[in-house]
Each structure stands twice: as structure tokens, then as C-alpha cells.
Amino acid sequence: MLALLASLASGETVLALKRARRMATVYLIAIITGSIGAGFMVGAAYIWTARKLGSLEAALVFGAVFIVSALIILLVYKLTSGPRARRASQQRKSDLTAFATAAGIAVLPTLLRRPVGVTALLVPGLAVIAYAIYRENMRKGDKDDTNPLDR
Template identity: 45%
Template sequence: MGTLVSLISGLASGEAVAALQRARLTAILYGLAGVFALCGVGFLIGAAYIWLAALYGPLATSLGFGIGFLVIAGLIVVIHKLTTSMRARRRARRRKADMTAVGVTAALALLPALAKSKGGLGTLLAPAIALAAYAIYRENVKAGPRDKDRSETP
């Protein structure tokens, strides 16, 4: 309750507006710094081009810079594709673990209420027996490549 009162009083006193203005100013300043940093990198690349053009000639230097930038772009795309698939698998594992935890928590929360109800133990045992039967069925139906080879040989 105290947190809610603090939040409401902060909004009423204008702290939120001041924080928003500070965040906007910070974003603008970082944006300007980024633009100037990109300009600096551009001039450094231009200086490297002029220096290498004096050594190897403008055509060879242009070809070298073009091929170099294309290789860098290709590496960025390949690395992004590899990391994206790894992150997707990691998110799927985390989501599965979270859903399992939510299911177990919900089951444990409902356990006392189900035990006290009219059905009592039968209400709890029927789904458990069905789940065990389904697990046994899935185990026996699943035929892997090794199982197929064994079944074909007499």
C-alpha cells in the first residue's frame, strides 16, 4: 500500500514529468554523440582510403574496401542467424521450465482443496492414473529406428 501511495504522490508532485524530461534530454544527447561518432569513423575510413589509394591505386583500394565491407556485412548476418536460433532454443527451454513450474505450483495449490472435497481421493487419483496410462501407452507406441531394425529380423 505504501508503494502505491508513493507512486501517486510522485505523479502528483511532477517527479514523473521531470524524470521523463531528463530521459528525453539524455536520449537526444546520446543520439548526437552517436552521430558524431559515426562521422568520426567515416573520416577515419576516408583517411585509410586515401592512404591506401596512394600506395595501391584508387581502383585496387576501392575494390579492397568494397570486398572488405561486404565480408563484414556477411559475417554480421551469419552470426545473427546462428545466435538467433540458439536464443530461440534457449527461450523454448525456459518457457517449458516455466510452464512446468506453473503447473506443479497450481497442482500443489489445488491439492488441499481437492482432498477436502466430496470426491476426495478419487478426484486426485483418476487423473493421475490416466496420466500414468498415457505415459505407458506413449512409451510402448514409440518405435525408434533401432526398434524397427530389431522387429524386421527374425
């Protein structure tokens, strides 16, 4: 925290933002000029193909190549989206668990100071243990429709 305040006071943050903005501008210009170059290369390839095959045939070939390329891109995206979604879901669960653990640890000293605090910890703890036992003894084929967390 102290390092952050020191960097703010010294102006390093402003300099870092200026560097980031400059870098983004350079990358944007590079992407634009690269796209223009790629467009000219496609145009040149079309002209070469049109000279070899004819205008109509070249247009059909280029159209087919771009459509097939688009379909391949969509297929690859569709095939990789399932594992990506599962990884994101696991990451969210992990983050939520870490957050709940940190919050529980942070509130623990406050609860233990009060005489009622021990009881306040025991009741939810026993509920969690009872639920874990219930889940363990439930058959694999049965689905608990009453638990909104399983949906």
C-alpha cells in the same frame, strides 16, 4: 504491492521515467555522433588507401572488406542461432511448467474442499501417470505422432 503504490503516490515513478527518457536521449545522441565519427574515419582510410593504391583499387579493397565482414557477421549469427533458440525453448518450457505448477497449487485448496474435488484430482493424475508409463515403455525408435506436444 504497497511499495509500488507508495512510489506512485510519492512521484518516484514519474522521476524514474524522466531519468530513463533522459538517459535514452543521451545514448541516442552518443550513438549518432559516434556513427558520424566512424563514417569520417572510414572516409579518411579510403582517402589514404586511394593515395597509396589508386582510386579504383581502393574502392575494390573497401568493397571486398565490407562484403567479407558482412559474410562473417552472418556466419557467426547462423552458428550461434541454434543454441540461442534451444535456450529460449527451454526457458519457455520452464516458464510454462512454473506457471502450471503455480496455477495447480492455487486451485488445489478449492478442489479439496468439495467432495468431488478429490475425484477431480485423481482422474487427471492417473492420466498423467498412465501417459508417463506409456512413454517410458515406448521404444526409442518409435515416434508417437498422435501427441501434438511432441511436435
